[in-house]
Amino acid sequence: MKEEIWDLIIIGGGPAGITAGIYAGRQKLQTLLITKNFGGQVGEKAVKIENYPGFEEISGQELIEKFKKHLLKYEISIEIDEVKKVTKENQIFQVETISQKKFKSLSVIVATGAEPRKLNIKGEKEFLGKGVSYCVTCDGPLFRGKRVAVIGGGNAGFEAAIFLADLASKVYILEFSDKVRADKENQELAKKTGKIEVILKAQVKEIKGENFVKSLVFEDLSSQKEKEILVDGVFIEVGRVPATQFLQGLVDFNEKNEILTEPETMATKTPGLFAAGDCNQGIVKQIVTACGEGAKAAWSAYDYLQKIKLNS
Ligand SMILES: Cc1cc2nc3c(=O)[nH]c(=O)nc-3n(C[C@H](O)[C@H](O)[C@H](O)COP(=O)(O)OP(=O)(O)OC[C@H]3O[C@@H](n4cnc5c(N)ncnc54)[C@H](O)[C@@H]3O)c2cc1C
Numbered sequence: 001m002k003e004e005i006w007d008l009i010i011i012g013g014g015p016a017g018i019t020a021g022i023y024a025g026r027q028k029l030q031t032l033l034i035t036k037n038f039g040g041q042v043g044e045k046a047v048k049i050e051n052y053p054g055f056e057e058i059s060g061q062e063l064i065e066k067f068k069k070h071l072l073k074y075e076i077s078i079e080i081d082e083v084k085k086v087t088k089e090n091q092i093f094q095v096e097t098i099s100q101k102k103f104k105s106l107s108v109i110v111a112t113g114a115e116p117r118k119l120n121i122k123g124e125k126e127f128l129g130k131g132v133s134y135c136v137t138c139d140g141p142l143f144r145g146k147r148v149a150v151i152g153g154g155n156a157g158f159e160a161a162i163f164l165a166d167l168a169s170k171v172y173i174l175e176f177s178d179k180v181r182a183d184k185e186n187q188e189l190a191k192k193t194g195k196i197e198v199i200l201k202a203q204v205k206e207i208k209g210e211n212f213v214k215s216l217v218f219e220d221l222s223s224q225k226e227k228e229i230l231v232d233g234v235f236i237e238v239g240r241v242p243a244t245q246f247l248q249g250l251v252d253f254n255e256k257n258e259i260l261t262e263p264e265t266m267a268t269k270t271p272g273l274f275a276a277g278d279c280n281q282g283i284v285k286q287i288v289t290a291c292g293e294g295a296k297a298a299w300s301a302y303d304y305l306q307k308i309k310l311n312s
Pocket of ligand 1: 011012013014015016017034035036037038039040041042044045046048049050051052081082083084111112113114115156159243246276277278279285286287288290
């Protein structure tokens, strides 16, 4: 049987990948979308989204369901899997997944977004799923009536804490620097809960426990003394790193390992390979910008395919 060669493979099922899929579907490209999950970071959003046009207030889950329903209107094939390698030989891309599947295509859009940054402290790996979490909407409900800590005083940390304050008996936010980075609105909402305590100048050292998390050890950078707080859960919200490791050799990266793209076309240095959303070097990392870049990337992939088909 002749091996199938897709027009386009999209990697990633967040806002950028889904939008690219909608555009590709409308252009009737033979498209395969491979993703670990649908929604990406939007599925992890703890409080309502208030800055996506057309929806004054919508939950992340609801918005993603709408995106997905829209995508599935078109004839697009979907594989739930994780891509581990992309190579290109004689104009054909080969995409390999961790379940050992191999797919071929004439063009690729990478829309793999970003994943949580790790603290790399003792106890973080050992207690993952046993009190340590990077996703408050996924795991927060397990901590009803319990004491929890959120590491990171940016908007993501504050939003996680506000979400947890509805469930937990006490929520600490630990921030390394001498001030929080969350915007005023989130700071006010956190104050209103009456359950959130912010600890500044706290360098987290270790997560301790037995079968499950029991406490968190940090250095108080003002007094340089080590302190320990009793908590049942630790939510880590210290930023994101782009999910781009599997593209070595095909694209150029900046110092943050974000993919360098041409801003109008989302083209990378490899012809036929485009990148959209939070995995690339754009400064603004939002749903609406990820969607915009997904649209541009699909448009460019269509143009690229027209050209190579004309020349072959
Ligand atoms: C807590 C939080 C709150 C936020 N709040 C807002 C907000 O209110 N408004 C706003 O506009 N933005 C918000 N953002 C930012 C917004 O969610 C992101 O900018 C947006 O989701 C980026 O979309 P993306 O498609 O580029 O990437 P992502 O959403 O990260 O999606 C990437 C997708 O790729 C998949 N993937 C990754 N690697 C692979 C692989 N190797 N193989 C297969 N699939 C892979 C992932 O599973 C995922 O489905 C928030 C982000 C966070 C974390």
